[in-house]
Amino acid sequence: MTSRQRVMAALRREPVDRTPVCNPTSVATVELMDLVGAPFPDANRNPEMMARLAATSYTELEFDSVMPVFSIIQESSALGCKMQWEQKDNWPTVRMQEPIWVEPDDIKIPPDFLTHPDMKCVLDAIRILRKEYGNEVAIIGKTMGPWTLGYHCFGVEPFLLMSLDDPGKTKLCLDRMKEATIQFGLAQIEAGADALTLPDHATGDLVSGEYYKRFLLDLHIEFAERLPAALILHICGKTLDRMDYIAQTGMAAFHYDSKNPPSEAMSIVGNRISLVGNINNPETLFSKGPENVREEVYRNLEARVHLVGPECAIPLQTSIENLKEISRSVKDWHKDHSTSN
Amino acid sequence: MDLHFHDVSIALYRQESELGSALLVHTYSSIEGAQQRIAAVTGTMATLGEMDRIGEPACQLRFSCGAQHHLASKRLFLEACKLPPEGVVQPRPLSIFDKKSRANVTVSSLGNGVYQLGTDGESEVASKRCSAITGGLVKLGEMEAVGGSENRIAFPCGHPHDRLVGLLLVRALNVRGAQREQEMAAARGQLVAPSAQKQ
Numbered sequence: 001m002t003s004r005q006r007v008m009a010a011l012r013r014e015p016v017d018r019t020p021v022c023n024p025t026s027v028a029t030v031e032l033m034d035l036v037g038a039p040f041p042d043a044n045r046n047p048e049m050m051a052r053l054a055a056t057s058y059t060e061l062e063f064d065s066v067m068p069v070f071s072i073i074q075e076s077s078a079l080g081c082k083m084q085w086e087q088k089d090n091w092p093t094v095r096m097q098e099p100i101w102v103e104p105d106d107i108k109i110p111p112d113f114l115t116h117p118d119m120k121c122v123l124d125a126i127r128i129l130r131k132e133y134g135n136e137v138a139i140i141g142k143t144m145g146p147w148t149l150g151y152h153c154f155g156v157e158p159f160l161l162m163s164l165d166d167p168g169k170t171k172l173c174l175d176r177m178k179e180a181t182i183q184f185g186l187a188q189i190e191a192g193a194d195a196l197t198l199p200d201h202a203t204g205d206l207v208s209g210e211y212y213k214r215f216l217l218d219l220h221i222e223f224a225e226r227l228p229a230a231l232i233l234h235i236c237g238k239t240l241d242r243m244d245y246i247a248q249t250g251m252a253a254f255h256y257d258s259k260n261p262p263s264e265a266m267s268i269v270g271n272r273i274s275l276v277g278n279i280n281n282p283e284t285l286f287s288k289g290p291e292n293v294r295e296e297v298y299r300n301l302e303a304r305v306h307l308v309g310p311e312c313a314i315p316l317q318t319s320i321e322n323l324k325e326i327s328r329s330v331k332d333w334h335k336d337h338s339t340s341n
Numbered sequence: 342m343d344l345h346f347h348d349v350s351i352a353l354y355r356q357e358s359e360l361g362s363a364l365l366v367h368t369y370s371s372i373e374g375a376q377q378r379i380a381a382v383t384g385t386m387a388t389l390g391e392m393d394r395i396g397e398p399a400c401q402l403r404f405s406c407g408a409q410h411h412l413a414s415k416r417l418f419l420e421a422c423k424l425p426p427e428g429v430v431q432p433r434p435l436s437i438f439d440k441k442s443r444a445n446v447t448v449s450s451l452g453n454g455v456y457q458l459g460t461d462g463e464s465e466v467a468s469k470r471c472s473a474i475t476g477g478l479v480k481l482g483e484m485e486a487v488g489g490s491e492n493r494i495a496f497p498c499g500h501p502h503d504r505l506v507g508l509l510l511v512r513a514l515n516v517r518g519a520q521r522e523q524e525m526a527a528a529r530g531q532l533v534a535p536s537a538q539k540q
Contacts, residue, residue: 035370087348089348094535289355
C-alpha cells in the first residue's frame with residue numbers, strides 16, 4: 001500500500017498492511033525548519049515554505065501523511081482577529097484579549113475570506129503538495145470548528161460565559177460561525193486535500209461531555225454531511241466522557257489526547273470511528289528519549305488504535321530522533337507480530 | 342535557538358556506542374558557517390566542563406569518569422551556547438562573590454569528587470547563603486550531600502569535576518532563577534488550546 005492508501009483505508013476502518021503513522025495537527029519543529037530552510041513565522045504565511053516544511057513529515061520522519069496547516073489561527077486572521085505572529089520558536093496566536101465580536105449580529109464572514117493571504121497560503125500549499133507528491137502520501141488539511149472560532153473572536157471568557165447565560169444566543173453564534181468552517185473546508189478539498197482535521201476546542205478541562213452534546217454534536221454531524229472528505233475531529237484533554245457522542249457524528253476519525261488510555265478509548269468507540277493519536281507530547285516526545293516513545297507507540301498498537309501519531313501539534317523543540325522513532329517502532333511492531341503470527 | 346548564529350537550532354544529543362555514552366552537539370542547518378559554530382560550541386563545552394573530545398573528527402564529548410551527569414551537561418550546553426563566539430573561553434574559578442551576603446564563597450576539592458563549600462563572611466546571612474549555594478549545586482549538578490559535615494557534597498561518580506563545579510557555581514547563587522529559565526525555555530513552543538492560553 002502507498003502511504004496515502006494506508007491512511008485513507010484506516011480512516012475507513014478497512015484492512016491495512018500496517019498501522020499508518022499520522023499527525024493530523026502539526027509535526028513542525030525548529031530542527032525541521034532548519035533542515036529545509038522554512039522557519040516560522042514565514043512558514044505559516046508563505047505557501048512554498050509551508051509546503052516544504054509540511055513535506056518533511058513524509059520525507060524525513062516517514063509519516064504516512066502531510067499536514068501543511070501547522071497552527072490554529074489562519075481563519076481567525078482572515079476574520080480580522082488581531083494576531084501575534086511570534087518568532088521561529090513559538091506559535092502564532094490570536095490576541096484573544098482584544099475580541100472582534102460581542103453579539104451574534106457582529107459575526108460577518110468577509111467576502112474575501114478565502115482569498116485572504118493567510119487562507120490562500122494554505123490552499124496554495126495543498127496544491128503544491130498534491131503536485132509534488134501525487135498519490136503517494138495523504139494530504140490532510142485543517143478547518144477550525146466554530147467553538148474554537150468563538151474563543152478567538154469573542155474571547156475565551158466572554159464566550160464561555162455566554163454559553164452559561166444564554167445558550168440560545170451561543171447556538172446562534174455557533175451556527176453563524178460554522179459557515180467559515182464549511183467554506184474553508186470545501187476550498188481545501190477542492191485544492192486537493194484527502195482529509196480534513198477539524199479542531200474544535202471543547203476541551204476536557206472546561207467543557208463537559210454533556211456540554212459537547214448540547215452545543216456541538218449536531219453541528220459536527222452537519223460537518224460530516226456537508227464536507228465531502230474524511231473528517232478528523234481534534235479535541236484536547238480528557239474526552240472519554242464524550243467519545244460515545246463523537247462516535248455518532250459520522251466523522252472518519254477522532255484525534256485524541258494521551259490523557260485518555262487507548263484501550264478504554266477503543267472500547268468506547270468500537271468500530272464506529274477511527275482513533276488517531278495519542279503519543280504524549282510534553283512528557284514523552286519533548287522530554288524523554290526514543291525508548292519511551294516506543295513504549296507508548298506499542299501501547300497504542302496493542303490497543304489496536306487505527307492510526308498512531310502525536311496527540312496534538314508537537315512542541316517546536318521536539319527532537320527529530322524522537323519523531324523518527326514513531327514510524328520505526330510501528331514498523332518493528334508489525335514485523336515482530338507478522339513473524340510471531 | 343542560537344542567538345549568536347542566525348537563530349539556528351542547536352541540540353545536544355546523547356549517542357550510545359561500544360565506547361559507551363557520549364554527547365554530540367548538532368544542528369540540522371546547512372547554512373554557511375553552521376558547522377564551524379557547532380565546532381565552537383563543542384570546544385567551549387570541552388573547556389568549561391573539562392570534557393574529553395572523542396570520535397573522528399573529535400565532535401563527541403564525554404566526561405573522563407564515564408558518567409553522564411545529565412543535568413550538569415545540559416546546563417553546560419546552555420552556558421556554552423550563551424557565550425559570544427568571539428570571546429576567549431576560560432574555565433570558571435572555584436570562588437565567587439555573593440552579593441546577598443557580601444562575602445566570597447569558595448569551593449574546595451577534597452578529592453574523589455568530594456567538595457567543601459566555605460565563606461569568608463562571618464554573619465548569619467553568610468552562613469545561610471553558603472548552605473543555600475551548596476543546595477543549589479546539589480540540584481544543578483545532581484550531587485549528593487556528604488553526611489557528617491556541613492556544606493560538603495560529592496558527585497556520585499566519585500571523580501572530581503572542578504571546572505564543572507566552577508561553571509555551576511555561578512548559577513547556584515540563584516538556583517531558582519536558573520530553574521525558572523529552564524522551565525520557561527521548555528514551555529516555549531508548546532501549542533496549547535485557546536482555553537489554556539495566558540491572556
